[in-house]
Amino acid sequence: MxxxxxxxxxxxxxxxxxxxxxxxxxxxxxxxxxxxxxxxxxxxxxxxxxxxxxxxxxxKVRKLEFILADALRRGCKWVITYGGIGTNHGLATTIHARRLGLKTALVLIRQPLTDHVQENLLLDHHFGAEIHYAPSNLRGALQTAGIYLRHGKVYFIPPGGSSVLGxxxxxxxxxxxxxxxxxxxxxxxxxxxxxxxxxxxxxxxxxxxxxxxxxxxxxxxxxxxxxxxxxxxxxxxxxxxxxxxxxxxxxxxxxxxxxxxxxxxxxxxxxxxxxxxxxxxxxxxxxxxxxxxxxxxxxxxxxxxxxxxxxxxxxxxxxxxxxxxxTYNSVDLTDLIRKKHDHAVLPRTLQWCFQDNLITGLKDIDTEF
Ligand SMILES: Cc1ncc(COP(=O)(O)O)c(C=O)c1O
The missing domain is CATH 3.40.50.1100 (Rossmann fold)
Structure with missing residues (x-):
């Protein structure tokens, strides 16, 4: 190494x-x-x-090397983190936590819609994140409380992974x-x-x-x-x-x-x-x-x-x-969602993000998968 x-x-x-x-x-x-x-x-x-x-x-990977090691050391099975609906941090956390057998809950707030936002939401789902949309701070707090109640020992990761450790x-x-x-x-x-x-x-x-x-x-x-x-x-x-x-x-x-x-x-x-x-x-x-x-x-x-x-x-x-x-990821994962995509699997509260298809190449694809 x-x-x-x-x-x-x-x-x-x-x-x-x-x-x-x-x-x-x-x-x-x-x-x-x-x-x-x-x-x-x-x-x-x-x-x-x-x-x-x-x-x-x-x-985010450099930060997650410390953060996820801490989550494992503390015996957590879940991590929770926050970001905009297109968060790269949320996606990075979901992907790398999954490698270690940890599950990720994401609490997401509004940001301007782009193809990148749609892609990241679909990829969050693809990699197994539990996704929550928080249209207000109060909803975010309630969702957070619900996640802690349901999943027990949850490790908190601040937005962007910018804890001191991260x-x-x-x-x-x-x-x-x-x-x-x-x-x-x-x-x-x-x-x-x-x-x-x-x-x-x-x-x-x-x-x-x-x-x-x-x-x-x-x-x-x-x-x-x-x-x-x-x-x-x-x-x-x-x-x-x-x-x-x-x-x-x-x-x-x-x-x-x-x-x-x-x-x-x-x-x-x-x-x-x-x-x-x-x-x-x-x-x-x-x-x-x-x-x-x-x-x-x-x-x-x-x-x-x-x-x-x-x-x-x-x-x-x-x-x-x-x-x-x-600081931006250059591994292109969009094939994963271009080939096999169904935004209906995302929470109902996020369906507004898909009123228009912004991702090139998605239009012709059968979304019945
Ligand atoms: C691609 C990219 N660059 C830079 C940043 C910002 O880094 P930091 O949150 O450590 O300020 C982020 C945060 O999400 C990001 O996704």
């Missing part, structure tokens, strides 16, 4: 922190030559966390990147751009880059409403990560992060979480044409749009290395 940089650097954590291998690590790094030529910046790089698993990748996955990710830099696979980036949703990715990367002695600035591109991404809570999450790590290994320095350490751009969200933006669509299209890499419109396309805008507005960054952290 490949070495896990977090435990190599801080052996005390290895003894105490629940963790199991689910991801294919290290994820590759590559230079974005074609994109670079197109936008006139010849030092663009990508960290391909889209390839973090050949079952279902993206940024966010350790991105401290490790930054240490992994440092090893790749030391191995000469890429230069140390001056900037890393990553999506900022439930905060765990940014929090972990900020701490991990600091712990590994990198000078890199991590820029979070806000893709969710401010009450979700909350900058104070982001700082608190980083400081809680430091506390957790120091509890088990005093080699971890007593770092204290403040609001001044954050670099967040707020300009690429659009109307709301999950809303399609023009800049996002253009970035997605450009990335696909130049590099053949598929982004998503909710997170990674907005992040790429922010990075390209930054390069355009800051010619002084010249040839300085900039890294795009790809």
């Amino acid at each position: 490949a070495k896990f940089p977090l435990f190599e650097k801080y052996a005390g954590l290895k003894k105490h922190v629940p963790w199991m291998s689910l991801a294919a690590l290290p994820t590759p790094v590559a230079k974005l030559d074609n994109l670079g030529k197109m936008v006139g910046h010849h030092n663009l790089w990508i960290k391909r966390d889209d390839k973090s698993s050949d079952i279902y990748g993206g940024n 966010s350790l996955g991105y401290v490790n990710a930054a240490l992994e990147l440092k090893k790749q830099i030391d191995d000469g696979l890429l230069p140390e980036p001056e900037y890393i751009f990553c999506a900022l949703g439930s905060k765990g990715t940014l929090a972990g990367l900020m701490l991990g880059t600091r712990l590994s002695g990198m000078k890199t600035k991590v820029v979070g591109v806000r893709v969710a409403m401010e009450w979700v991404t909350d900058t104070h809570k982001t700082v608190r999450l980083i400081n809680r990560l430091v506390s957790l790590m120091r509890k088990y290994d005093k080699e971890v320095p007593p770092l204290k992060f403040t609001m001044d350490d954050l670099m967040i751009t707020h300009d690429f969200l659009g109307a709301e979480y999950g809303a399609v933006t023009q800049e996002g669509e253009q970035a997605l299209d450009l990335m696909e044409r130049t590099e053949g890499i598929r982004l998503d419109l909710t997170y990674t396309a907005k992040t790429m749009a922010a990075m390209l805008d930054f390069i355009k507005k800051h010619p002084e960054v010249g040839k300085t290395p900039i890294l795009f952290w790809d």
Whole structure:
């Protein structure tokens, strides 16, 4: 098994922190030559966390390695988590929990409808999630209570998997990147751009880059409403990560992060979480044409749009290395639902999502399966 940089650097954590291998690590790094030529910046790089698993990748797998290990250690048979109706986190949890014999209950809230939302709902069902739609906070709370009553020992996973434990996955990710830099696979980036949703990715990367002695600035591109991404809570999450790590290994320095350490751009969200933006669509299209890499419109396309805008507005960054952290899964599972799909199996409360068929290729398919 490949070495896990977090435990190599801080052996005390290895003894105490629940963790199991689910991801294919290290994820590759590559230079974005074609994109670079197109936008006139010849030092663009990508960290391909889209390839973090050949079952279902993206940024959630790194978090789930800690979270699901903890659920198993506590003897839970079920996990519960939350998100929008198109949540990637909910799908990743369902798929990886199932590998370990754990069942997943999802409590989902409204977000703008897209083909991706429909696909993820069908895939949630395909992989055995118990799906609940919560049109209000009260309904969400009642559904949660019902899930706990029915299933007994249920493990709670916060939205996006951004518990302190889950966010350790991105401290490790930054240490992994440092090893790749030391191995000469890429230069140390001056900037890393990553999506900022439930905060765990940014929090972990900020701490991990600091712990590994990198000078890199991590820029979070806000893709969710401010009450979700909350900058104070982001700082608190980083400081809680430091506390957790120091509890088990005093080699971890007593770092204290403040609001001044954050670099967040707020300009690429659009109307709301999950809303399609023009800049996002253009970035997605450009990335696909130049590099053949598929982004998503909710997170990674907005992040790429922010990075390209930054390069355009800051010619002084010249040839300085900039890294795009790809957090979107690239394993295409849509064949599973294109071939065999019946949205009637989803809860009645979610049937409104399928009034129009948004998934290309579904129209001609017999849905009688
Ligand atoms: C594809 C993708 N990128 C980025 C994020 C945001 O990461 P975080 O929730 O850790 O801020 C998510 C969260 O669901 C995601 O699905």
